[in-house]
Amino acid sequence: MADFDIVVIGGGIVGLSTAMQLSRRFPGIAIAVLEKEPILAGHQTGRNSGVIHAGVYYEPGSLKAQFCRQGSAATMRFCKEHGIPFEQRGKLLVATRADELPRMEKLHERALANGLLVHHVSKEELVEREPHVTGCGALFVPASGIVDYGRITRHMGTNLTDAGGTIMTSADVRDISEQHDSVEIVLNDGILLRARHVVACAGMNADRLARLCGLAADLAIIPFRGEYFRLGSNRNRIVEHLIYPIPDPSLPFLGVHLTPMIDGFVTVGPNAVLAFARNGYRFGDVSSNDLWEMARFRGFRRMIIDNMRSGLTEIANSLSRRRYLALCQRYCPELELTDLHPHPAGIRAQAVNRDGRLLHDFLIERTARTIHVLNAPSPAATSALPIGRHITDIAGAHFNYS
Numbered sequence: 001m002a003d004f005d006i007v008v009i010g011g012g013i014v015g016l017s018t019a020m021q022l023s024r025r026f027p028g029i030a031i032a033v034l035e036k037e038p039i040l041a042g043h044q045t046g047r048n049s050g051v052i053h054a055g056v057y058y059e060p061g062s063l064k065a066q067f068c069r070q071g072s073a074a075t076m077r078f079c080k081e082h083g084i085p086f087e088q089r090g091k092l093l094v095a096t097r098a099d100e101l102p103r104m105e106k107l108h109e110r111a112l113a114n115g116l117l118v119h120h121v122s123k124e125e126l127v128e129r130e131p132h133v134t135g136c137g138a139l140f141v142p143a144s145g146i147v148d149y150g151r152i153t154r155h156m157g158t159n160l161t162d163a164g165g166t167i168m169t170s171a172d173v174r175d176i177s178e179q180h181d182s183v184e185i186v187l188n189d190g191i192l193l194r195a196r197h198v199v200a201c202a203g204m205n206a207d208r209l210a211r212l213c214g215l216a217a218d219l220a221i222i223p224f225r226g227e228y229f230r231l232g233s234n235r236n237r238i239v240e241h242l243i244y245p246i247p248d249p250s251l252p253f254l255g256v257h258l259t260p261m262i263d264g265f266v267t268v269g270p271n272a273v274l275a276f277a278r279n280g281y282r283f284g285d286v287s288s289n290d291l292w293e294m295a296r297f298r299g300f301r302r303m304i305i306d307n308m309r310s311g312l313t314e315i316a317n318s319l320s321r322r323r324y325l326a327l328c329q330r331y332c333p334e335l336e337l338t339d340l341h342p343h344p345a346g347i348r349a350q351a352v353n354r355d356g357r358l359l360h361d362f363l364i365e366r367t368a369r370t371i372h373v374l375n376a377p378s379p380a381a382t383s384a385l386p387i388g389r390h391i392t393d394i395a396g397a398h399f400n401y402s
């Protein structure tokens with residue numbers, strides 16, 4: 001006999017969205033979420049920019065493009081239904097140099113291809129809208145918003161438990177083994193659970209759990225720390241919109257941005273620095289185990305060689321507050337070193353393949369009894385509701401729940 005019909009591993013927004021939607025679609029089945037930390041949303045979900053992305057950047061037709069667009073509307077609907085504060089502030093993508101204008105045009109075309117409403121903003125209009133921001137032009141994306149994703153996740157958890165589901169925190173999954181009629185799950189304290197099916201939404205440990213089920217042989221999760229600063233409360237009204245640079249199209253990271261947070265303050269960040277531990281929230285955090293695992297992976301070594309220059313620049317910007325400030329001053333020149341106060345970092349779980357390529361799109365794979373979310377970086381918080389719906393569809397089609 002199985003203890004649960006479906007066990008979801010991971011108490012971030014993707015795991016909770018999935019568990020909540022499984023419980024709604026298949027009422028009566030026994031669902032449990034296992035989270036290794038004592039709280040929900042302790043990693044990526046609770047340590048991000050809190051932006052409800054509209055879906056400008058992503059390859060048309062990709063899962064990211066589809067799910068982000070659907071997800072931004074679904075997130076705002078969920079917030080309205082549950083009384084969770086959010087604000088649709090709109091985003092300005094600012095070209096700070098003339099040579100960024102062609103890339104801005106490409107971004108405009110991509111936004112249109114993704115079916116988004118986007119306006120050009122001239123240099124003069126930019127100053128009218130945002131007196132503290134300078135640039136030679138911008139794109140305005142009205143649909144972008146801000147929210148607290150940790151709060152959304154906890155509401156999803158309440159929906160799940162109200163529907164009879166179970167959430168077990170401090171439950172670290174150490175081993176999974178797929179049998180012909182069930183999946184055995186071993187927890188940190190040696191407890192053995194049995195489930196008919198497993199959905200793994202384990203963020204930073206996605207590859208390790210997938211390998212236990214025979215998947216992910218040719219990719220690894222590489223941790224990229226995103227460091228932030230918080231501006232002092234005298235700067236709370238320095239911007240009205242979310243202010244973003246024009247990103248480098250070859251990288252899945254969006255560049256240091258100026259973001260009003262839903263709690264009233266403004267952050268700058270995040271950069272993207274290779275972390276030396278999967279939970280390496282500070283520069284000095286090093287895990288010899290994680291480093292050795294990365295070094296043995298061919299794709300990691302290739303990635304380092306191919307991105308040596310940008311990687312070293314990120315490290316230099318991370319070590320020097322003055323260099324970090326210079327990135328922000330490109331579009332907000334009045335910021336000074338004294339404006340930058342410490343703010344917790346986040347770490348992106350980024351899948352890299354054997355060729356050293358950072359995977360841009362979301363990646364979800366399955367075995368006979370398990371489904372694994374293998375790559376869910378930004379904008380997976382925005383996209384969590386459609387991702388959960390997609391996984392629920394897979395479970396309905398292949399695991400015979402109805």
Ligand SMILES: Cc1cc2nc3c(=O)[nH]c(=O)nc-3n(C[C@H](O)[C@H](O)[C@H](O)COP(=O)(O)OP(=O)(O)OC[C@H]3O[C@@H](n4cnc5c(N)ncnc54)[C@H](O)[C@@H]3O)c2cc1C
Binds near residue numbers: 012347381
């Ligand atoms: C710096 C930064 C900024 C970002 N900004 C945005 C943004 O503005 N907008 C946006 O849409 N997205 C943003 N993202 C991306 C977004 O936060 C993530 O894509 C999203 O939170 C992923 O959710 P998740 O549930 O997959 O992962 P997580 O939130 O990391 O959850 C995975 C959970 O699995 C648990 N787990 C792992 N291994 C085990 C195990 N063995 N047993 C039990 N539990 C386990 C972990 O403890 C964790 O709680 C950002 C990410 C970062 C890092």
